[in-house]
Amino acid sequence: MDIIDDLQWRGAINQQTDAEGLKKEVNEKKFGLYAGIDPTGDSMHVGHLIPFMILKRFQLAGFKPVILIGGATGSIGDPSGKKAERKLQSMEQVKYNEERLTNQMKKLFGEDGKFQIVNNYDWTSQFSLLDFLRDYGKRFNVNTMLNKEIVSSRLETGISYTEFTYQILQAMDFEHLYKNNDVELQIGGADQWGNITGGIELIHKTQGADAKAFGLTIPLMLKADGTKFGKTEGGAVWLDPEKTTPYEFYQFWINTDDRDVIKYLKYFTFLDREEIGDLEDKVKNEPWKREAQRRLAEEVTEFVHGKDAVVEAQNITEALFSGNVQDLTTAEVETGFKNMPSVEVSADKKNIVEWLADDTEIEPSRRQAREDVKNGAIRINGEKVDNVDADIDPSQSFDGKFVVVRRGKKKYYLARIK
Ligand SMILES: N[C@@H](Cc1ccc(O)cc1)C(=O)O
DSSP: OOHHHHHHHTTOOSEESSHHHHHHHHTTOOOEEEEEEOOSSSSOBHHHHHHHHHHHHHHHTTOEEEEEEOTTGGGTOOOTTOSSOOOOOOHHHHHHHHHHHHHHHHHHHOSSSSSEEEETHHHHTTOOHHHIIIIIGGGOOHHHHHHSHHHHTTTTTOOOHHHHHHHHHHHHHHHHHHHHSOEEEEEEEGGGHHHHHHHHHHHHHHHOTTOOOEEEEEOOOBOTTSSBTTEETTEEOBSSTTTSOHHHHHHHHHTOOHHHHHHHHHHHOOOOHHHHHHHHHHHHHOGGGOHHHHHHHHHHHHHHHOHHHHHHHHHHHHHHHHSOGGGSOHHHHHHHTTTSOEEEEOSOOEEHHHIIIIISOOSSOHHHHHHHHHTTOEEETTEEOOOTTOEEOGGGSGGGSEEEEEETTTEEEEEEEO
């Protein structure tokens, strides 16, 4: 089984420009290949992982991945999949985002130097307007450009000359990497088809019709329930641990629907056919165990955040589920509660009922607080408190930094000590 068969099995191939030619080439040569990302934001999210996971698979199979950061294209904006013209970002913002994305990519692809990161600003910024028009503009037919889905879908609402030109810039990238980095294949999402084929046509014009250049796109990720992949109530699931904590990241994968989990295992992990086959049986025969979801969450979290993050995420998950938060370290509480409801309290000792109703406002009234305490619905740092006369001493917990309150079975609050 070669890497193309593997991708096919993973359901990761949407379109290919010359399937037969590419199949032959992968078995003959460990060529270079690339995928690009525009620095339109300061972090990747889980959707961005899709093409780069494929690049990574090629890397593991001995091919030479080139990661392109679109410092030039990102300052223009890809019209693909956008209904309206984009607002230009400031060049400072583009630069800042570039740096952040470059660091994330380095983490994913390892520090061993078996890949390259390039920035298309480096060559695109070198062309004068006249060079561009004479050497490139001449090779692009406006009719062909207009017929590409990215442009044709925007003709009614309008598209600027700037965004119209985007496809030429991406085509120039492929040609540049073909000439300088031994790149023969470009990978991208389904919406990149027009940009990728534009590059191949350019290469065939400038490098000869038999130049080996291929394109492969990945199907749009669709979820069984029809909602968008990679979104939670809190918004996108980011790779930046400051935006989405490793615990939340782990939770995102753990919560995968049974109908989606095998597809995600194929897309986002390096588990082999046999193991994914076993997990598929488990989803069918004992779905309540959620073993496939657990494997998925472990694998992806480890890939993005490392082994320690998996252990931490699992500790937090387990403690919040069982209620035994006293087993957590102060750092784990900090991570686990980063985006949960929190209040600020003083370090003073206080009667539990008053503290819940007045200081933290976790309870709407003292009457309700009394009732909940009596009924055993309140846990403070994992310990049940059912005596309404008890005192709470915030300074006694988690290095005097916070108190963890559980109300009922699932509701958690964090009281941060001032
Ligand atoms: N156009 C791609 C990013 C990209 C930029 C330049 C390239 O050469 C390749 C890809 C996207 O928006 O996802």
